[in-house]
Amino acid sequence: MDGQYLPMSEAKISVLDWGFLHSDATYDTVHVWDGRFFRLDMHLDRFLRGMERLRMKLPYSRVEIQAILTNCVALSGHKCAYVDMICTRGASPTFSRDPRQAENRFIAFAVPFGSVANKEQLERGLHINISDTVRIPPKSIDPSIKNCHWLDLVKGLFDAYDYGAETALVVDANDNIAEGPGFNVFTVKDGRLRTPVYSVLPGITRQTVFDLCSELGLSAAAGDVGRGELKAADEVFITSTAGGIMPVTKIDDAAVGDGKVGAVTCKLMDLYWKKHADPAWSIPVSYP
Numbered sequence: 001m002d003g004q005y006l007p008m009s010e011a012k013i014s015v016l017d018w019g020f021l022h023s024d025a026t027y028d029t030v031h032v033w034d035g036r037f038f039r040l041d042m043h044l045d046r047f048l049r050g051m052e053r054l055r056m057k058l059p060y061s062r063v064e065i066q067a068i069l070t071n072c073v074a075l076s077g078h079k080c081a082y083v084d085m086i087c088t089r090g091a092s093p094t095f096s097r098d099p100r101q102a103e104n105r106f107i108a109f110a111v112p113f114g115s116v117a118n119k120e121q122l123e124r125g126l127h128i129n130i131s132d133t134v135r136i137p138p139k140s141i142d143p144s145i146k147n148c149h150w151l152d153l154v155k156g157l158f159d160a161y162d163y164g165a166e167t168a169l170v171v172d173a174n175d176n177i178a179e180g181p182g183f184n185v186f187t188v189k190d191g192r193l194r195t196p197v198y199s200v201l202p203g204i205t206r207q208t209v210f211d212l213c214s215e216l217g218l219s220a221a222a223g224d225v226g227r228g229e230l231k232a233a234d235e236v237f238i239t240s241t242a243g244g245i246m247p248v249t250k251i252d253d254a255a256v257g258d259g260k261v262g263a264v265t266c267k268l269m270d271l272y273w274k275k276h277a278d279p280a281w282s283i284p285v286s287y288p
């Protein structure tokens with residue numbers, strides 16, 4: 001933060017930062033697994049693209065940001081980490097309300113790896129509730145800019161807990177499935193994969209599933225996915241940097257397929273984790 005490496009407990013931002021006051025920020029999360037960053041280039045691309053669209057500027061180049069992230073991980077010592085890079089609008093030294101006068105701020109941190117699904121849920125599959133909450137529309141917030149507009153997703157989570165489920169999916173303005181709190185979703189039907197296209201963050205894990213499918217010769221496409229299609233799928237899984245590919249075996253009050261984690265999901269999970277050691281998909285962190 002502000003050019004210094006600090007213990008997490010000392011990392012604090014001003015209450016006047018527009019990131020805090022107005023969610024005026026973009027960020028990206030990449031993970032480190034067994035001492036290697038997974039697809040860091042793709043995360044940096046998305047982060048820098050988001051900053052540009054929000055008209056934010058930092059005094060660091062892409063190479064310098066990569067070095068800062070690497071230092072954060074190396075200093076933390078975590079071999080499996082969840083690594084964030086954040087750019088906030090910052091604050092104006094004169095309290096101006098003009099966002100052009102704010103000094104944009106960069107924050108990066110590394111904490112132990114965390115997952116949407118815990119070990120038990122990864123083995124038996126998650127129970128998801130489809131919320132009636134509509135994801136903030138792309139005309140309001142461009143979902144390809146990874147953003148902090150999560151009130152709809154958090155409402156979805158509370159709806160899901162009230163229902164007795166473990167996590168949630170929210171819908172788009174046409175009542176098709178959108179995404180969940182920190183993840184995209186896929187269906188598998190007759191061996192073909194589908195994922196929502198509208199009102200979603202184009203996730204790096206989602207893209208990774210497309211890449212794995214082309215390697216495995218599986219058909220995968222993005223398009224509208226209705227509630228009925230999701231519930232009639234043979235298999236459902238969610239994707240996130242926070243956990244990778246994670247099975248879903250119950251939606252609302254009904255089992256998905258036979259209620260067990262499906263074969264296609266297992267195959268993709270297996271290949272996904274194998275790729276973490278592949279130098280074409282990952283780079284090592286050098287620890288002190």
Ligand code: PLP
Nearest residue numbers: 182183184201203204205240241
């Ligand atoms: N959708 C939302 C709203 C997210 O916040 C995230 C990640 O945090 C995702 C989807 C999944 O994206 P990725 O696979 O890049 O982690």
